Amino acid sequence: MITKAFACYSLNDEERSHSSSGGIYPLIAREVIHNGGVVYAACYDDNLDVCHRTIENEHEIVDSQGSKYVQSSLSTTFRSIISRLRNYESVLFVGTPCQCAGLVSLVNETKTPRTHLYVIDFVCHGVPGRVAWNGYKKSKSLEGNNIASINMRDKSTGWTYGNYAWKEIMDNGSTTVTPRRQNPYMKGMLANLYLRPSCYSCSFKGVNRCTDITLGDYWGVWDHLPEMDDNKGTSLVLVHTEQGMRLFEGITDSIKIADANIERAIKGNSCIAESTKYNEKREEFFERLNKGENFITIVDGLTKTSLISKVKKMMINSLNTRGGIS
Numbered sequence: 163m164i165t166k167a168f169a170c171y172s173l174n175d176e177e178r179s180h181s182s183s184g185g186i187y188p189l190i191a192r193e194v195i196h197n198g199g200v201v202y203a204a205c206y207d208d209n210l211d212v213c214h215r216t217i218e219n220e221h222e223i224v225d226s227q228g229s230k231y232v233q234s235s236l237s238t239t240f241r242s243i244i245s246r247l248r249n250y251e252s253v254l255f256v257g258t259p260c261q262c263a264g265l266v267s268l269v270n271e272t273k274t275p276r277t278h279l280y281v282i283d284f285v286c287h288g289v290p291g292r293v294a295w296n297g298y299k300k301s302k303s304l305e306g307n308n309i310a311s312i313n314m315r316d317k318s319t320g321w322t323y324g325n326y327a328w329k330e331i332m333d334n335g336s337t338t339v340t341p342r343r344q345n346p347y348m349k350g351m352l353a354n355l356y357l358r359p360s361c362y363s364c365s366f367k368g369v370n371r372c373t374d375i376t377l378g379d380y381w382g383v384w385d386h387l388p389e390m391d392d393n394k395g396t397s398l399v400l401v402h403t404e405q406g407m408r409l410f411e412g413i414t415d416s417i418k419i420a421d422a423n424i425e426r427a428i429k430g431n432s433c434i435a436e437s438t439k440y441n442e443k444r445e446e447f448f449e450r451l452n453k454g455e456n457f458i459t460i461v462d463g464l465t466k467t468s469l470i471s472k473v474k475k476m477m478i479n480s481l482n483t484r485g486g487i488s
């Protein structure tokens with residue numbers, strides 16, 4: 163099947179507010195669970211580390227919503243999926259394109275029946291490993307702020323033009339909502355300072371994928387399809403297979419939807435087709451972090467831009483369609 167592209171968002175505003183884009187993932191997850199299947203998706207654990215978990219009940223879906231900019235630990239996820247597929251149980255796996263490719267190749271190599279497996283990846287900017295994330299958490303605790311819960315894609319400040327925020331709730335109950343470019347962790351991630359090495363030459367780009375569906379933020383929808391932008395998050399959905407289309411059709415009563423033009427969508431979201439640019443200061447970042455220097459101090463120093471580069475960046479931004487990494 164030729165990949166089909168859609169702009170869409172969930173009609174459930176409350177649920178969409180917990181998701182990074184249009185809230186399409188929770189609708190699909192619910193559809194799979196309603197039909198007797200299970201979902202494997204990324205959640206925070208008690209230490210705010212990210213790991214894939216099995217989701218068997220609707221009320222657990224919320225724990226897996228939202229982008230987490232940390233590599234998710236898969237642990238025994240693939241083994242558990244293979245065993246369910248051999249028992250003809252339906253399974254939905256959601257992960258980075260490289261995690262999905264790993265699962266699909268294992269399923270093929272082990273000659274496991276794929277008919278009951280749905281695989282969803284997302285447009286991927288890249289993920290930082292756990293070392294950077296632990297460095298950030300440590301810096302916060304040295305300031306006397308232990309993070310109790312986090313939303314790296316808070317939409318209380320909006321979504322259009324990438325205007326989302328970073329929200330932290332501390333263990334003393336205080337809450338901070340910071341524009342994404344002002345939070346040190348996000349600042350370093352946006353500068354590509356500490357993504358995993360493979361993310362700078364990623365083999366899983368492009369429109370042709372081994373997955374059933376690809377989800378992304380529809381950056382630029384405000385120009386392409388303004389009626390599909392209400393500042394609460396719009397998804398770009400790429401459906402690659404008949405199996406993916408059947409799954410997607412199961413949720414169309416719950417979404418607002420419009421056909422999208424893939425070429426235009428790619429223009430506003432380079433991460434669909436291209437790897438993220440390597441930051442020459444990456445080595446220095448890890449050297450200093452490994453020597454025990456404070457994460458926030460290092461990021462502040464290495465992401466400082468001169469006045470000339472700031473002006474240059476502002477001019478480029480005003481010429482291009484604005485967006486945010488997701």
Ligand SMILES: Cc1cc2nc3c(=O)[nH]c(=O)nc-3n(C[C@H](O)[C@H](O)[C@H](O)COP(=O)(O)OP(=O)(O)OC[C@H]3O[C@@H](n4cnc5c(N)ncnc54)[C@H](O)[C@@H]3O)c2cc1C
Binds near residue numbers: 186212229286
């Ligand atoms: C690290 C990362 C980078 C991304 N980069 C881009 C980008 O450059 N451009 C773009 O358009 N979209 C990007 N996305 C995807 C986008 O932000 C949304 O996640 C996607 O559009 C789905 O949104 P939703 O509203 O339908 O559901 P959401 O509720 O936001 O669904 C999020 C889904 O992603 C899974 N997930 C979250 N974090 C991780 C993780 N660390 N590892 C594996 N799975 C995870 C969750 O388990 C859930 O299934 C990225 C997402 C992540 C996690």
Ligand code: SF4
Binds near residue numbers: 258261287288361366
């Ligand atoms: S950018 Fe590529 S290598 Fe990096 S996490 Fe995403 S899919 Fe994997």
